[in-house]
Amino acid sequence: MATKVTPISGFQEWLPADRIAELIVLDTIREVFELHGFASINTRAMETVERLAGQGEDADKEIYGVRRLAAGDDEAGDTSLGLHFDLTVPFARYVLENSGKLTFPFRRYQMQPAWRGERPQRGRYREFIQADIDIVDIGSLPDHYEAELLLVVADVFSRLPVGDYTIHVNDRKICEGFYRGLGIDDVTGTLRIVDKLDKIGADGVRQLLREAGCTEQQAAQCLALAEISTHDTGFVDRVRALGVEHELLDEGLAKLAAIIEVAGEHAPGVVVADLRSARGLDYYTGTVYETLLERDRGYGSICSGGRYDALATDGKRTFPGVGISIGVSRLLGKLITEEGLTASRETPAAVLVAVNDEASRNVSMRVAAALRARGIPTLVSPKAAKFGKQIQFADRRGIPFVWFPGTDPGASGDGAADRVGDQVKDLRSGDQVAADAASWSPPVADLRPSLVRPEQA
Structure with a gap:
């Protein structure tokens, strides 16, 4: 019996090229955070409602409560746990629990989903990714960190098409x-x-x-x-x-x-x-x-935060901090959904290795293995179809290069490096040249997908 698919509003689910664009943005943010000396952590999705509640005018009513569907009668009304609506509140709890193991001032970054039970609307989602940086210390926190966070964000945005x-x-x-x-x-x-x-x-x-x-x-x-x-x-x-x-x-x-x-x-x-x-x-x-x-x-x-002096305290010590959060999902809702930003191709593969015939598929697989060993994302053609169809397969996915294995097995009969007659074709220019899987590389700009706007796609 067919099941009807019912969309749920407030969630971002990208097609492959758009998901690659999202990953490029996340990787760029992570790289800059690490360049500025922030260490990565990950916190659990759930916190106690007591900890989450009371952090703002609408915080209480935005919290998603969590309970087991198979809960017994004694648990049916349990609303003690909720999904975190930002990453700062769970981070404060994390600092308290791990203060004896952390080195202060502690610089952390975190890139995780959060959830808010609000009405989905333009730029606002039930589930969304945030990318946070925070600096916390014990007792007091120098004011200069508050200016430093601005410079980190400026560095991030200088590398993205915002x-x-x-x-x-x-x-x-x-x-x-x-x-x-x-x-x-x-x-x-x-x-x-x-x-x-x-x-x-x-x-x-x-x-x-x-x-x-x-x-x-x-x-x-x-x-x-x-x-x-x-x-x-x-x-x-x-x-x-x-x-x-x-x-x-x-x-x-x-x-x-x-x-x-x-x-x-x-x-x-x-x-x-x-x-x-x-x-x-x-x-x-x-x-x-x-x-x-x-x-x-x-x-x-699209990016907000601030200084907090009393969010993390165990009653004896206070851990003041300052943090700023990039609303990744909110930013991408604008750049991808509204403005058409995407990736230059829908697959990470830079090369498609053609298959001459099924009997020689192992030859194509050896070529692919040699290219991958050198860090070149490579895909082997799924079928030994006519070369025109294999080229079309690559072109539809935006794969820039097609590799044609030679037919002469060379001296030893196995291993891509021993073979002769290989050719690689640039599908954009039409140029086709002899190539060796042990030494050929695509231009650096083609090695990974890049962000493109609609007029560039």
Whole structure:
């Protein structure tokens, strides 16, 4: 009996060429993370709901609970475990459990799926891959790491076809100090409201602030702060001009100014001081980051994170950290799904070895083995069809080269190196030359698939 396939929204399943494109992006991110000295870890998919809950306005209702279908009556209502909705919360738990075995400051990267039980929409998925870097220490964490993470992200994006982007940086101490200087006590609630500015606009935010108990003057000042954005340290004078004073505000302004100065030297034009950025998760305590594509700012952040001072603590020691996360699935939803980015071929193979006839398939297999031994991805033709059909097989998959084994077995009768008469054909140019499997190599650009845009495909 045939079973109807029912699609489930909120998941990315790529065709082969697009999956290769995803892997190229992941490999690029991993390479850059390791170049900057981050070590890889992997954490379990499940955490206790108690640990996951309470990390933000919507965190509780976004958690996927986990239970066994075959659970007994005594377990039927168990909702103690949930799938993690980001990689920072499980990383904090990992640090606590392994603190005696880790060397601090600890620099880690993590590339794993996460899950959120929210309504799937453009750029937002139920299951998604994140690529995170974090630096944690014991007791205190130097501020210079907060600028360093920006430079890592800039290095990643310089190697990927993301187009123009900006990393928007703020410090929650600026917002908290400013709000307290205005006489506002509910800092967290105010942050959450102002964080909705891009979604509901200034009038909507003003109304919510008034409903939360702010005066008209306080609401106006909150909006005035949120409108400040500069590529240099000019934001400091603009905040001072608003006439609000608080020691926490002074601290936040100094920290953010230092970050902007470092970014201006090492990644000019990329980083923006944006005082409306707040991030929705409650564990951030200082610097926060959000990254926007300039051609489509409404798409939302593709890379975000921030400083957290109390997320990891065992009651005696605190492990402050700073982290930033590239939303890989979100980024690829834009680049692949919407803009058509893909790989130059749908298979890793750079060479198809033709088969003259089934009786001589072993000859083709020896050629393939010799090429693979030298790191050249190679596929043997599945059928000893006419050469035209074998060429067509390679061309449809984007394989650039077809190898034609010679018919003279040579002196010994086995081993590709002993044979003569082999030819290799470049399907793009049509050029065909004599080749030896012990020494021939494709151009470096053809050895692995590459990322291509629709106009290049």
